[in-house]
Amino acid sequence: MSTTLDYLRWRGDLSFEVNPFNSVDASLLSSLVYLPADKSAINHTLGSVAEKLHDLPSFQPQMHDETGAEILLLPKSPRLANIKILDWIDRSEKEPHPLQFTAAAFRINADTIVIAYRGTDSTMIGWNEDMRMNYMPEIYGQTVATEYLNQIVKQFPNDHFYLVGHSKGGNFAQYALGTAEAEVQDRVIQALSFDGLGFYHQVYTNPNFMRVLPKMKTYIPESSIFGAMLDHPERTLVVKSDVAMRNQHDPRRWSVGRDSFTLAPGLSSSARIIRHALIHFNNSIPKDKREETFSALFEAFENFNIDDINQIIANKLLGTYRLGRIFLSLDSEQRKLLANIFSDVWKSFKNNTNLFFRDNDYDLYPKSNDSSKAPIFFEFYDSDTPNLKLPQEVWDNLYKNKNKSSD
Numbered sequence: 001m002s003t004t005l006d007y008l009r010w011r012g013d014l015s016f017e018v019n020p021f022n023s024v025d026a027s028l029l030s031s032l033v034y035l036p037a038d039k040s041a042i043n044h045t046l047g048s049v050a051e052k053l054h055d056l057p058s059f060q061p062q063m064h065d066e067t068g069a070e071i072l073l074l075p076k077s078p079r080l081a082n083i084k085i086l087d088w089i090d091r092s093e094k095e096p097h098p099l100q101f102t103a104a105a106f107r108i109n110a111d112t113i114v115i116a117y118r119g120t121d122s123t124m125i126g127w128n129e130d131m132r133m134n135y136m137p138e139i140y141g142q143t144v145a146t147e148y149l150n151q152i153v154k155q156f157p158n159d160h161f162y163l164v165g166h167s168k169g170g171n172f173a174q175y176a177l178g179t180a181e182a183e184v185q186d187r188v189i190q191a192l193s194f195d196g197l198g199f200y201h202q203v204y205t206n207p208n209f210m211r212v213l214p215k216m217k218t219y220i221p222e223s224s225i226f227g228a229m230l231d232h233p234e235r236t237l238v239v240k241s242d243v244a245m246r247n248q249h250d251p252r253r254w255s256v257g258r259d260s261f262t263l264a265p266g267l268s269s270s271a272r273i274i275r276h277a278l279i280h281f282n283n284s285i286p287k288d289k290r291e292e293t294f295s296a297l298f299e300a301f302e303n304f305n306i307d308d309i310n311q312i313i314a315n316k317l318l319g320t321y322r323l324g325r326i327f328l329s330l331d332s333e334q335r336k337l338l339a340n341i342f343s344d345v346w347k348s349f350k351n352n353t354n355l356f357f358r359d360n361d362y363d364l365y366p367k368s369n370d371s372s373k374a375p376i377f378f379e380f381y382d383s384d385t386p387n388l389k390l391p392q393e394v395w396d397n398l399y400k401n402k403n404k405s406s407d
Contacts, residue, residue, distance in 0.1 A: 001242050001255045004028055005069050011259065012077025016109050019079075021162065022259050023219065026114070026192045027251040028080060030166040032070065033104050033116040041088050046106070047081025050074035066252045083108060087152060092125055097140035100126035103172075105152050112189075113159045115152055117145055117176075119167030119196075122308050130168060134229070135287040137200035138175075145172035146179045153184050163191040166251060167226055170196020174216045174234065178209035185212050193218040194251045198230035201380060221248035222264035228275040230381045238369040238376065240264040245271075263369045267376060275377065282381055285337075293337045296330055303329065 007024050016025075032046060036059065041049050050071045053059045062068055074081050087105040102118035120126040132139045153161065163173035170193025177191040185208075196218060203209060216234035220227035223245040224238075240255040240262045241248045248254075255262035267275075304326055311322065327335060368374035 001240075002257065003254065004031075004252050004256055005066065005073065007256045007259075008070070008073045008077045008080070012073065012079045012081075014079055016079070019259065021108055021112070021114075023192060023217075023261060024256055024259060025080070025108075026162060026164040027166070027194050027219070027254075027261075028070075029083075029106060029114050029116045030119075030164045030169060030192075030194050031067075031250075031252055032074075032080075033102060033118045033165075033169070034067070034121075037085075037088055037104075038090055039088055041085045041104075044085055045081060046083045046085065047075045047078075049085070050081070066250065070252075086113065086156070089148065091144070092123065094125060098125050098128040098132070099141050099144060100129055101141050101144050101148075103145070103148050103169075105156075108162075111159050112162070113152065113156060114162045114164060115149060115173070115176075117148075117163070117165035117169035117172040119165065119169040122310050124302070124307050126168075132291075133168070133171070133197055134282070135290040137202045141168070142172055142175040142179075145176040149176040149180055149188075150184060153180075153187060159187070161188045163188060164194075165192075165196060166194040167196055167249065170194050170218065171199070174218075175199070175203070177212050177215060178204070178206070182208075182211070185215075188212070188215060191216045193234075195220050195224055195227040195249055197226060198232040198381070200230060204231065204233045219251070219254075219261060220267075221251075221254055222266070223248050223268040223271045225249065225271070225274055228267075228271055228377075229278055232371070232377060236371040236376050237261070238264045238267055266369050279381055289337055293334050296334045 004024055004027055008028070011019060035049065035053060037049055037053075054063070054071050059071075063071065084107045085104060086107055087103075089101070089103050091099055091101045093099040100121055100123055102121075104116050106114045106116065108114055120130050129139060129141055149161075149163065153159075163177055165171070165173040174191045174193055174196070177185060177188050180188075191212075193216070198204075198218075199209075204213070213234050218227065218232055218234055218236045219239050220236060221239050221241040223241070225245070226249055241253055241264075242255070243253045245268075304322065306322060306326070311319070327338070330338065368376055371377075
């Protein structure tokens with residue numbers, strides 16, 4: 001299977017004038033915003049930043065994975081190496097709300113800029129922010145994403161923009177477009193999300209959001225987990241990946257053919273089962289209970305000086321001990337609800353493992369790889385509006401190009 005890193009090798013010598021910006025380029029910029037850069041990178045090129053990182057002692061542990069391969073390939077791939085960094089922002093805050101926010105602006109040609117939003121890092125602040133997306137239709141980080149878009153658009157008044165992001169960053173990119181003023185929306189070409197979370201109906205049924213749904217596109221791997229969370233009213237494409245399910249969240253491990261992603265036949269059985277398990281969890285435990293329990297859990301992490309997820313997962317024995325102490329520090333009701341949450345998701349997963357052989361609505365679940373041809377997700381995540389339908393004119397606008405190339 002060829003990947004985005006192979007694409008860098010094949011097509012990295014072609015300028016954007018020769019070969020226009022595409023979804024694979026967008027995914028690469030979505031991954032490069034994870035690099036440990038800061039404002040000092042502004043006005044430098046991606047290639048020069050890569051060369052500096054390559055020799056940085058603190059960066060050496062990352063030189064043994066896909067990130068290391070990117071760093072080695074970038075200086076040799078003028079297509080991305082010559083991209084100028086116009087802005088880079090990195091914020092991490094506990095108050096007034098948890099915020100782990102990184103974004104950057106890249107110039108790809110004389111009149112086009114790509115704004116890339118970073119997904120979740122390993123900090124507990126970032127994970128706390130992610131958990132809030134499960135019970136809050138809108139979070140503080142999304143507002144910051146919109147503010148950042150407004151700032152860059154104002155700073156560069158003569159340009160048009162792509163908004164891109166991976167995971168939470170993809171959600172931020174599309175949220176920023178959907179909540180921006182009309183004059184800002186009109187200057188955005190597309191908002192591309194790579195295995196990003198969807199949205200609650202309160203968000204995507206807002207007229208301002210629906211106005212730009214045709215400009216949004218989401219790519220999810222065939223065994224997606226994070227992309228199966230919440231709803232995707234925007235056009236969604238299912239991409240082929242032959243790595244293990246737990247590794248498919250990384251777009252650098254998706255299949256690429258020439259200048260675009262290779263589409264899978266549809267979502268895998270595991271991804272569909274997880275989708276149903278998550279919906280069941282979302283509908284069976286009240287939002288206020290989830291909020292109360294997760295807030296107590298992250299407060300306990302802070303009390304035990306756990307500020308990075310690697311303190312839990314790097315050493316299994318030590319991590320289990322730390323988790324046990326944290327769990328026991330919660331009050332009995334919180335411990336019970338937390339245990340019920342994980343038990344409920346697991347039970348729902350097990351109960352649906354034979355969903356294709358049962359005589360119920362799951363049998364009708366489509367296997368499409370492109371939501372412009374058939375829905376990829378049937379059920380709406382939010383049970384408050386089980387029969388919610390978007391206005392027909394929105395679907396008409398969204399799918400008016402469905403007979404064109406699917407990528």
